[in-house]
Structures are given as structure tokens and as C-alpha cells.
Amino acid sequence: xxxxxxxxxxxxxxxxxxxxxxxxxxxxxxxxxxxxxxxxxxxxxxxxxxxxxxxxxxxxxxxxxxxxxxxxxxxxxxxxxxxxxxxxxxxxxxxxxxxxxxxxxxxxxxxxxxxxxxxxxxxxxxxxxxxxxxxxxxxxxxxxxxxxxxxxxxxxxxxxxxxxxxxxxxxxxxxxxxxxxxxxxxxxxxxxxxxxxxxxxxxxxxxxxxxxxxxxxxxxxxxxxxxxxxxxxxxxxxxxxxxxxxxxxxxxxxxxxxxxxxxxxxxxxxxxxxxxxxxxxxxxxxxxxxxxxxxxxxxxxxxxxxxxxxxxxxxxxxxxxxxxxxxxxxxxxxxxxxxxxxxxxxxxxxxxxxxxxxxxxxxxxxxxxxxxxxxxxxxxxxxxxxxxxxxxxxxxxxxxxxxxxxxxxxxxxxxxxxxxxxxxxxxxx
Amino acid sequence: xxxxxxxxxxxxxxxxxxxxxxxxxxxxxxxxxxxxxxxxxxxxxxxxxxxxxxxxxxxxxxxxxxxxxxxxxxxxxxxx
Numbered sequence: 270x271x272x273x274x275x276x277x278x279x280x281x282x283x284x285x286x287x288x289x290x291x292x293x294x295x296x297x298x299x300x301x302x303x304x305x306x307x308x309x310x311x312x313x314x315x316x317x318x319x320x321x322x323x324x325x326x327x328x329x330x331x332x333x334x335x336x337x338x339x340x341x342x343x344x345x346x347x348x349x350x351x352x353x354x355x356x357x358x359x360x361x362x363x364x365x366x367x368x369x370x371x372x373x374x375x376x377x378x379x380x381x382x383x384x385x386x387x388x389x390x391x392x393x394x395x396x397x398x399x400x401x402x403x404x405x406x407x408x409x410x411x412x413x414x415x416x417x418x419x420x421x422x423x424x425x426x427x428x429x430x431x432x433x434x435x436x437x438x439x440x441x442x443x444x445x446x447x448x449x450x451x452x453x454x455x456x457x458x459x460x461x462x463x464x465x466x467x468x469x470x471x472x473x474x475x476x477x478x479x480x481x482x483x484x485x486x487x488x489x490x491x492x493x494x495x496x497x498x499x500x501x502x503x504x505x506x507x508x509x510x511x512x513x514x515x516x517x518x519x520x521x522x523x524x525x526x527x528x529x530x531x532x533x534x535x536x537x538x539x540x541x542x543x544x545x546x547x548x549x550x551x552x553x554x555x556x557x558x559x560x561x562x563x564x565x566x567x568x569x570x571x572x573x574x575x576x577x578x579x580x581x582x583x584x585x586x587x588x589x590x591x592x593x594x595x596x597x598x599x600x601x602x603x604x605x606x607x608x609x610x611x612x613x614x615x616x617x618x619x620x621x622x623x624x625x626x627x628x629x630x631x632x633x634x635x636x637x638x639x640x641x642x643x644x645x646x647x648x649x650x651x652x653x654x655x656x657x658x659x660x661x662x663x664x665x666x667x668x669x670x671x672x673x674x675x676x677x678x679x680x681x682x683x684x685x686x687x688x689x690x691x692x693x694x695x696x697x698x
Numbered sequence: 699x700x701x702x703x704x705x706x707x708x709x710x711x712x713x714x715x716x717x718x719x720x721x722x723x724x725x726x727x728x729x730x731x732x733x734x735x736x737x738x739x740x741x742x743x744x745x746x747x748x749x750x751x752x753x754x755x756x757x758x759x760x761x762x763x764x765x766x767x768x769x770x771x772x773x774x775x776x777x778x
Contacts, residue, residue, distance in 0.1 A: 378763070417756040
């Protein structure tokens with residue numbers, strides 16, 4: 270029998286005996302209630318829907334704004350109402366692959382850890398890739414816990430797999446209060462690193478010479494290509510070294526090493542005056558699977574072939590028939606002047622060396638005749654023009670056997686410049 | 699489960715059950731303010747793990763995965 274609205278109750282201590290001392294008439298008008306009728310265990314019961322009015326954006330647990338909370342046919346105990354409605358459910362949830370879920374790793378376990386409050390029980394389910402929902406654990410009480418998922422399938426290679434875990438929190442009546450999700454996602458594929466290192470097999474006299482800047486004719490090279498695996502479970506399969514589009518050498522990679530090196534020694538491109546390019550390609554099981562030419566390609570290593578340009582102080586007067594060759598051969602150290610390697614047209618400011626204040630010496634300028642007339646200015650690009658004597662066009666055979674047609678200019682007098690005088694020399698005369 | 703608590707109760711401490719080492723149990727309430735006051739006492743609630751059939755658990759311990767099977771019963775009761 271429901272308790273009438275407005276009914277009052279008086280309690281006594283549990284140890285006190287009670288007796289209905291009214292008259293038999295009054296006693297007949299009194300009802301007796303058990304504690305269960307108060308909501309099972311001492312709490313009250315809401316047996317009608319609960320009106321709430323929260324203004325100005327206030328919230329209370331899961332309630333906000335205005336409305337009615339339906340209690341259902343059997344009502345809701347105060348305890349359950351507080352726990353399930355007025356206390357905001359919260360959960361923390363994580364899924365950690367063991368070991369780290371690297372790309373192409375096909376078998377793993379996933380450790381799932383949760384903590385939740387504000388509900389009665391929870392279920393743990395998972396979804397692998399786009400598969401169906403699979404129930405892993407039910408009746409999980411509030412608090413925290415962990416679950417090691419050792420029943421995952423073997424995952425396919427060459428795709429990024431993932432597993433969604435859901436923690437569904439319910440109230441005592443089976444209503445879902447909260448769903449938290451933790452996602453374990455496989456790491457992305459990372460292409461192998463690949464580098465190309467070029468060294469010159471011979472060295473010239475110009476201080477400008479490097480592995481990638483060479484005087485005309487110095488085109489003999491050794492090349493080292495190195496591929497380094499980044500994604501642990503994607504083995505490299507082949508390494509190839511190219512000059513331009515020509516494959517110079519290749520190696521099939523076996524044994525799944527972390528790094529592979531391919532050396533091409535003494536490559537002679539037969540390209541004494543024009544640039545050429547080296548590069549290395551690496552293939553791996555991913556690029557093979559995708560039908561690609563390579564997984565990664567190194568940056569192009571361009572060897573720039575350049576003609577000689579000299580601005581030197583020597584005692585040559587210009588009377589010898591081999592004057593151009595003599596000037597080319599005269600440079601030995603930076604105290605003699607400059608032996609530069611410009612790519613095509615050039616313009617630069619040169620600070621004269623001590624050899625040019627020697628009264629036995631002239632200042633000479635030698636450069637690729639195809640660049641045309643020079644322009645010489647004292648001080649810099651806007652300084653006054655200085656006129657050198659034009660010794661015309663000559664041929665020299667450089668240190669690497671290339672016959673170079675050069676223009677030759679000489680200062681009109683010896684001991685022409687004190688040390689440190691700046692001269693701007695341009696091939697754009 | 700309903701249990702009497704006091705203002706000194708540490709609601710964040712929780713408790714464990716050696717039978718279920720991969721779980722940590724807590725009160726439903728997070729402070730004494732959320733507890734029911736009745737008959738001069740504060741009352742908190744919590745949810746034990748109730749199993750009606752054998753259940754196998756696997757969890758990760760510092761020494762590696764541990765698998766165990768629990769028979770039907772109620773676990774995670776607050777220590778007396």
C-alpha cells in the first residue's frame with residue numbers, strides 16, 4: 270500500500286520496544302509500515318516524475334535547463350537518483366598496445382585501464398577496425414581496473430589498424446549513462462631514410478673545389494648510397510645508385526638490416542664541362558606492395574663542373590707564346606692571388622694579395638672566353654673603371670686535360686696594387 | 699552495498715580485493731557531502747563485482763601478463 274502524501278513518521282532507537290497504546294478504535298485507524306516501504310534500506314523513493322528548473326545555464330549533475338526527469342513506473346530511490354542523475358558520471362579510459370604497435374606489427378596485446386564513478390556497472394567492449402562490437406567484460410563495478418586484451422586477431426600488413434574500446438556505464442536499471450572510448454591505433458609507416466654522398470676521386474688547385482664543385486675535367490667520382498630503415502617491420506629490399514637516369518649499381522637487401530650501404534667507386538661520367546647528378550633510391554616491402562619504383566629517394570647530388578678563373582700576381586710579362594698556360598700554372602697558394610670556379614657568368618670583389626704590390630709582378634686576369642668581355646672597377650661595383658691590357662683569347666690545357674679557351678688581361682704596369690685593394694671583376698663587360 | 703562513513707573517511711583511497719588484483723574499488727560518492735545522512739550517520743554506497751559464473755581475467759602486472767579465473771561470488775567488498 271503506498272504511503273499517503275503528508276504522512277508523518279516518528280522513529281525511536283532500534284533497541285526501544287514499541288507498543289500501540291491507542292484504543293482499539295484508534296488502533297484500527299493506524300497503519301503500520303515496514304522500512305522496505307520507505308525505499309529499501311532507509312532511502313526515500315520518488316514515485317512521480319521530478320520537475321527541475323535550472324536557470325542561467327546552471328547544471329546539476331546531468332540536469333540542465335527546465336524539464337521533467339521521468340522516474341518510470343517503479344520510481345527511483347533517492348540514493349539512485351543522487352548517484353545516477355545528480356552526480357555527473359566521469360570516467361578515464363586508456364588502451365595501450367604492448368609492445369608499441371609499430372607499422373606492420375601484426376600481433377599485439379592491448380592493456381585497457383579504466384576508472385569510472387557515478388554509475389552502477391559498466392561493460393567493456395571492443396571493435397577491431399570496421400568489425401563488429403565484441404563484448405569483453407560485463408558487470409564492472411565503479412572504481413578502476415584493467416584488462417589485458419590477449420584475444421586480438423592477427424592484423425593485416427600494409428594498412429593502419431586500430432581497435433576501439435568502449436566503456437559503457439549504466440545505472441541500476443540498465444540505462445546507459447556514459448560511454449567513454451579509448452582507441453589503440455597502429456603507428457604510421459615511415460619511409461626509410463636514404464642519402465647519397467659523393468666524393469671527388471681527384472683534387473684540383475682551386476680552393477673552391479669541393480666534392481660537388483669541380484674544375485672542368487675533374488669528373489671522376491665515388492658515390493656512397495645509404496638506406497636506413499625507420500619502420501621496424503618494413504624491411505628494405507633494394508638499394509640503387511643512379512647517375513641521372515642511369516643505374517650505376519644496385520644491391521638486393523636480405524636479412525632485414527637496419528642500414529645498407531652501396532658504394533660505386535671510380536665512376537667516370539665522361540662529362541668534363543657539364544653538370545651531372547647522383548641519387549640513391551631505396552625500395553622496401555611497402556613500396557613493393559604498392560607497386561612503386563622506390564620507397565624513398567635521396568636528394569639529388571649535383572656535381573657542378575666549372576671553368577677556371579684566375580686573378581693572380583706574377584712576373585710574367587706576357588711575351589711568351591705560352592703566356593696563358595703560364596698564368597694558369599702560376600697559381601700555387603692563396604698568396605699568389607685567386608683561383609676561382611664560377612658557374613657561368615660571375616661578378617665578385619677581390620682583395621689584392623701581397624704578390625700584387627711586388628714591383629716584379631703584374632696582375633693577370635684569366636677566365637672562360639665564352640663569357641665575353643670583362644668589367645673591372647676599383648673598390649666595388651660602383652667604383653671607377655680600371656683598364657687592363659687585353660691579351661686576347663688563348664687556349665690552356667687545365668690540370669684535368671681539358672683544353673680551355675680563355676680571355677687574358679694584364680695590368681699596364683708592375684707592382685700595380687697595394688695589399689688589400691678591392692677590385693670588382695665582372696664577366697658582364 | 700551501503701556502508702556507514704564518517705567525515706574522516708578518505709573517499710579517494712578506495713580499496714582492493716586480493717581475489718581481484720586487477721581492480722580497484724571506490725565509493726560511489728566522492729565526498730561526505732554526497733552521502734546520505736540518516737539516523738545520525740552518513741551512508742555511502744559502492745558496487746562490488748558480482749559474478750554468477752566463472753570468469754577469467756587477464757591483466758598486466760609488473761612481471762608480465764597474469765591470468766586467473768574467479769568462481770561465482772561477490773568480490774570487492776570493503777574490508778572490515
